[in-house]
Amino acid sequence: MNSDVTIRPVERHRAALNDDARAAMNAKNLLLLIYLRWIAVVGQIATIIVVHFYFGIALPLPEMLCVIGFLVTLNIVSLHRRAHSQDRSGAAVFMELLLDVAALTAQLYLSGGATNPFVSLYLLQVILGAVLLEAWATWTIVAVTAGCFIWLTQAYRPISGLHSGMHRNHAGGMFDLHIQGMFLCFLLAAVLLVWFINRINANLRERDARLTQLEHQAFEEEHIMRLGLLASGAAHELGTPLATLTVILSDWDKVDTIRNDRTLSLDLREVQSQLKRCKEIVSGILLSSGQARGEDARRETIGKFLDRTISEWGERRKPGQLEYRNNLAEDLPIVSDTVFRQMLGNVLDNAVEASPHWVGVQVDSEGDDVVIAVHDRGTGFPECMLTGIGVPYCSSKDRDGSGLGLFLVVNVLRKIGGSTVATNRPEGGATVTLRFPVSALRLEAA
Structure with a gap:
């Protein structure tokens, strides 16, 4: 620790505090995306088990499990980067969302394309982008998801047994497989959005409180800087009159009238002692502000x-x-x-x-x-x-x-x-x- 308290220029300090708060906010948002991705992994595994084994609809299990493996790997890498990397920019959140869109597109391609009722989960990615990202990044997410949707209407792997099952149960309304899928997709998106946006709002409130605290600290440090400048200037100005008083008191110490009067002599010694203390205080101020050379710190x-x-x-x-x-x-x-x-x-x-x-x-x-x-x-x-x-x-x-x-x-x-x-x-x-x-x-x- 140096003997002086270093204070950055206030405006630059406040900008740095805002950047720190924004970076902390991005880090928390990345963590929320990681949580959502774990939920997506569990949800996809559960859906594959139900559709493939319960409804007896054949799915390309090896390929779909590869996509799930990609999501798990992405989460592990994201957790590692969050713990060891200093990258807390909005670009990291943007890239994470694009990778989620790519994984969702791959799963939809393997399971019926645009005919899959879970295709509306693209809206979840768009809404997350609108909440977390800047305008240009959000519109990029919109364009990418729209392009993927259009592509999935033409290019996808059909699922055998799905359409026949739909026609066979058409009169069943909510029991129709497609309607059930649409309802589950709606319910999943609604629950995740409510949870995610509530967490985002909590992060925003915490960030605002932190910014308020940091602004208060910046104001106090600005006040300290002004006090330091005033103290340093006063110390410089006091140097000359203190030196003059020292000389005068030394001359008085040689006057026989004062030396022979015990009371005056004691008073003079006390004044000299207090004057010495004042000079030590002034020297300490100058030394602490870096304007005087002294011995190395003890x-x-x-x-x-x-x-x-x-x-x-x-x-x-x-x-x-x-x-x-x-x-x-x-x-x-x-x-x-x-x-x-x-x-x-x-x-x-x-x-x-x-x-x-x-x-x-x-x-x-x-x-x-x-x-x-x-x-x-x-x-x-x-x-x-x-x-x-x-x-x-x-x-x-x-x-x-x-x-x-x-x-x-x-x-x-x-x-x-x-x-x-x-x-x-x-x-x-x-x-x-x-x-x-x-x-x-x-x-x-x-």
Whole structure:
């Protein structure tokens, strides 16, 4: 993990998010086509068994079983490509539908052509194309299925016994083989269409919800980028006055009147200490934004990194009591990160502001995740913050600019695959739980 949070230009990022959502939608649609193809395989096998063995109508079994074998092979290949290929384009769905049309045409050719009542299953392919594909691809499916229908009126393998059976049972109405076939085809197409379109609508709703979430994330990252630019500019501008103050304070330190006055001397030391802290903060901002050169990121273990970070914070903020427990099962090597250290400091700062007399920190490991729980004994979070933690400028503090700390925490953790949860403690106070995969900070990821 780099020490800076890289943010792509917002418009390009949003376009990439839309492409990702569209690709995910196509992947789910391909999976639905695979399910339908399995249903078609089972349905064709059942139909062949009934027609050939129950009604005694001779069918070209070897050829029809070859077509079924082709569909099974196509499904296996499709499942493999879906698991290992990055191709999630609409063209893949288009090709799958064309292959389904080809398989249906082959089966109809072997079983009576256009006289087969299942010829109307072409409409199923057309409707699926209209739902899943762009206009040009849908019209291509229409043209292909229409051409196949016309061809099947002239070229097909007749089925012996079918027409005689139809004439013999003509008076039977619904018991006529052809009418029965038409009814079964209608029922099958209706059931499959209702099921498929309901699943498509569910996928569309899920995609819309995902796009809304991604748009919100893009907006937050745009906000972070602007904050980073403002912070970087402010750090540059603060460099000169801080250097000037350092020189002035050094001169004052040499004045006998100040050196001989214990109170003034102590005050001067405190001002110099705070000035040094301000310079460290400015240097950290410039280093994190890549505008200053520093030493390579420090390599240490996750336990030592957390121990050092929390110890330094405790010396700087001096809470009444800092209760710290490190229960990590394994102390893995990582590359310590300035942004991550500042993020943890934001959470601790919020805790000590809410509860100056006591702050509790507990570190645990759950699988590959590190879980850091920061407790305080303050007034707790208002309900609006519990449901929307990380919303910028949403804070219980009554001052301008509040709420950015948790906003940055949520986004930094999300960037490395982590999460942030805020809860109120039953005994009073609040807990902020940070969870992240330690692999995001490991030495190999540097």
